[in-house]
Amino acid sequence: MTVDRVGMVVHGGRPEAAEAARTVRAWCAEHAVACKDIDVWNDGGRHSAREEVAAAGDPDLVVTLGGDGTFLRGARLAAAIDALVLGVDLGRVGFLTEVPMTQVRTALDAVHEDRIDVERRMLLTLRASRRLEVPSDIGALMRYGRGPLLPPTSVRTDCETGGEWGVPLDVTALNDVVLEKLARDRQVSVGVYIAGRLLASYSADALLVATPTGSTAYSFAAGGPVVSPGAEALVFTPVAPHMTFNRSVVAAPDEPVGLRVLERSGRAAVSIDGQLRGVIGPGDWLGVYASPRRLRAARLGTMDFYGRLRERMNLTDAPAAVADGTPAPLWPVAGPPPGDLAHLALPHHPAASG
Template sequence: MVPIERVGLVVHSGKDVARAAAAEVRKWAAGRGIPCVDIDVWDDGQGHRLNAREEAERAGNPDLIVTVGGDGTFLRGVRVAGPVDALVLGVNVGRVGFLTEVNADDVVRALDAVHRGDIHVDARMTLTMRASHPLEIPHGIEEMLRYGRGPVLPPPHVRPGMKSQVGWGVPLDVLALNDIVVEKLARDRQASLAVYVGGKLFASYSADALIVASSTGSTAYSFAAGGPIVSPHLDALVFTPVAAHMVFNRSVVLDKTQRIGLLVLEHSGDVAVSVDGQLRGVLAPGDWISVYGSQRRSKLARLSEPDFLGRVRDRFGLVDSAAALADGQPPAYAPNEPMPPDLAHPGPNGD
């Protein structure tokens, strides 16, 4: 791995502790003659937000994005890193920090490790989408949906160099690490959608929302809606309905090659489309999107081999069964010998 040549910094500037950790990052970069550019994804100084490609270009196409904040800040960094294939290091000063890697007091050690190339690159599958037409956000809607957050992102551009193909949909410049969600816009108008897998009708839903998550996103909104926890070693699409008004309300886990089409039915209310929690468009009856596994991966910098289920246990405060604990603390399971050949698989072995 080559040393870092340019750092882009995405900071949750509403937090003192984040500003202090960001100052450490700038100092570290200055000490090594590495340009470090702040990326304020909330504002371009002219009152509107840029798309990810423009933001990356404005920052001089960094090869490392450091985020200082929580998971929301991390997702904002991942979005900017996507078009330039940059590595993303998440410094956690957030509430959960499921996706982030290091704490603020460890930032210098982490940057040194990244610069030396002494890290694991956790290459996560991402999602992208096509749509029946370029997405739009009708005037006035964004105010209603802002919930006190920064300004709304512009609708996604059509992917550069690609034709708008009507049958397969318009290819949109979207990268989602967690999820693409369609949800009802008005409290009293459910979202009614037909769901297609690989072009074939699977079922029609009337629900508050439908989530298409990656395995990374399986622990986010999909999890809150009752979906399964899926190992990020798997390249999967997880379809989870939210409050579906029907008997069948389970999640469906699909392979990355199985695209999921969502068509808004005639009597549905309008629905919002969010990408990693950010509103990116509004669909009306007759409109459709299709969500599929992207060929692009997000590159997450890890200081040690990721321990996904350990993280689930810690961050979700998993509590053991009281009855089981009455038998005492279970022993650690860590054989000293190398793995026997009949248990090993080619390539990296999962935890």
């Protein structure tokens, strides 16, 4: 693809990220490509995604230099303008970034020469009973997060408003949308609807709706399932629910998840990909559904998701499974499998690229 403008999202607290950023700037200078840092927190606070990418000249390619948190920041920006995002891996336990720091130049060359796969990841978006607002004292009250808050959510101008459909919020989530309690001593009480039908009323510390990409993040920590990032689904998971049914529910992409805060509930914080975006109370509701947009992520080759799952989660074989025999063979995703397992290696699916 033609790359005219690159925007960089850099983890400012890591020296190796600063070093990788110098490599990106040097590559851009050599190829006459404009390059600018975006998502800077120290310029009068946080800004909307569209404001940030506009200030960076609407980049064709967003390069993130850090871990999964940095990639999520870059994804928020890239999704706003349908830019391609390339994640350089400087993290420890993440699943989103791919390119090692030592291969930054190789990866940029591959993008520039159109030698990449473009993976399209499902995103979530929201409707709500009202605009999301953050109380002015929330930062001091909770010390919520490690940096300045993002601005209040705006309204999507391309959607109808009113009636049962509420307010279409101009936000996207790559990982998850979380509704969580504000007071330590008071759970949130929420009616949960899937595809328009009441599933149950929950009293819990939090309720979250994740994408397949986000299934290995907060949802996994709360006991949710691991879902292939290539799948299309909404994963609803309650966090510490005060009820017997504590399982996740995996819904189809056309089955929205509704969360209505009940009369006797405490206030609840709304977090999108780990960023606080608003506070709602009894009578308010959220509708979480699949966004018509997809995140376009650059891949240099086939992503070994299950190999990474085994590595990052430190999965080990059950002693009883290998005590009296030969352990299951491993093979690299890019190499041929053992002959007796050849039928398990599926061909590359062209629909994953575009």
